[in-house]
Amino acid sequence: MNIVIMGPPGAGKGTQAEFIKNKYQIPHISTGDMFREAVKKGTPMGKEAQKYMNEGKLVPDQVTIGIVEDRLAEADCQAGFLLDGFPRTIVQAQALDGVMEKLGRKIDAVINITVPDNILIQRMSGRVSCKECGKVYHLVFSPPAVEGKCDECSAELIQRSDDNAETAAKRLQVYNEQTSPLLDYYQDKGLLRNVDGDRDPKLVGSDIAASLDKA
Ligand code: AP5
Ligand code: MG
Ligand code: ZN
Numbered sequence: 001m002n003i004v005i006m007g008p009p010g011a012g013k014g015t016q017a018e019f020i021k022n023k024y025q026i027p028h029i030s031t032g033d034m035f036r037e038a039v040k041k042g043t044p045m046g047k048e049a050q051k052y053m054n055e056g057k058l059v060p061d062q063v064t065i066g067i068v069e070d071r072l073a074e075a076d077c078q079a080g081f082l083l084d085g086f087p088r089t090i091v092q093a094q095a096l097d098g099v100m101e102k103l104g105r106k107i108d109a110v111i112n113i114t115v116p117d118n119i120l121i122q123r124m125s126g127r128v129s130c131k132e133c134g135k136v137y138h139l140v141f142s143p144p145a146v147e148g149k150c151d152e153c154s155a156e157l158i159q160r161s162d163d164n165a166e167t168a169a170k171r172l173q174v175y176n177e178q179t180s181p182l183l184d185y186y187q188d189k190g191l192l193r194n195v196d197g198d199r200d201p202k203l204v205g206s207d208i209a210a211s212l213d214k215a
Contacts, residue, residue: 007113010123026080056170109215113197128157
């Protein structure tokens with residue numbers, strides 16, 4: 001399965017991606033995670049990306065498309081992949097179509113997780129994640145067993161630097177302006193599957209699985 005998961009910031013793409021990658025045994029490719037990793041390592045690409053991420057803006061298309069193209073050419077993507085947070089612009093979507101054509105493959109489904117704006121803000125403001133393994137928690141909706149420590153590896157939990165109120169609001173605006181037009185793009189191709197994300201994560205996950213089984 002070649003799957004794209006879409007939705008506004010905080011919709012639960014990363015959370016649902018965990019379920020999907022385990023069910024279909026495909027790699028989870030999150031451009032946001034790739035950029036955060038590059039920032040952590042201090043690579044030139046990370047330094048470039050960080051400027052945009054801190055302001056809630058999109059990293060330029062040519063940088064983003066390049067890293068995704070390279071990643072999709074890796075061996076573990078042969079059996080399929082789950083793209084999270086890419087594409088985010090029409091230019092990126094067209095580039096992805098080109099890459100798929102070159103590889104002789106196609107996108108099977110685009111999952112769109114819908115959540116009202118006020119809930120998105122709550123989700124972003126309460127999100128923390130493990131410094132070491134990346135596991136994601138929410139201080140109210142899915143807190144760790146021990147405050148400030150990861151359930152899996154006991155490492156420290158940290159907040160993302162772009163989850164402050166000002167940057168979160170900017171990310172939402174950028175989503176509405178630059179990314180939401182992609183919903184029509186994929187609707188027109190007959191690939192879009194809308195899923196109500198304002199429910200228990202397990203219910204959201206079973207809806208996604210049901211819609212993928214039909215894909
Ligand atoms: P990215 O990392 O992709 O961030 P995002 O799209 O803003 O999405 P998030 O990761 O914030 O949310 P999510 O939907 O994964 O939600 P999660 O599951 O964590 O991008 C970051 C930045 O990188 C961008 O702003 C941009 O600068 C750059 N970038 C990335 N890709 C790019 C691209 N293609 N082009 C250009 N620039 C790019 O859940 C959120 C919280 O809610 C968690 O605490 C979770 O526990 C909780 N939660 C989840 N589901 C539920 C539920 N059902 N009920 C209650 N709580 C829930
Ligand atoms: Mg995410
Ligand atoms: Zn951990």
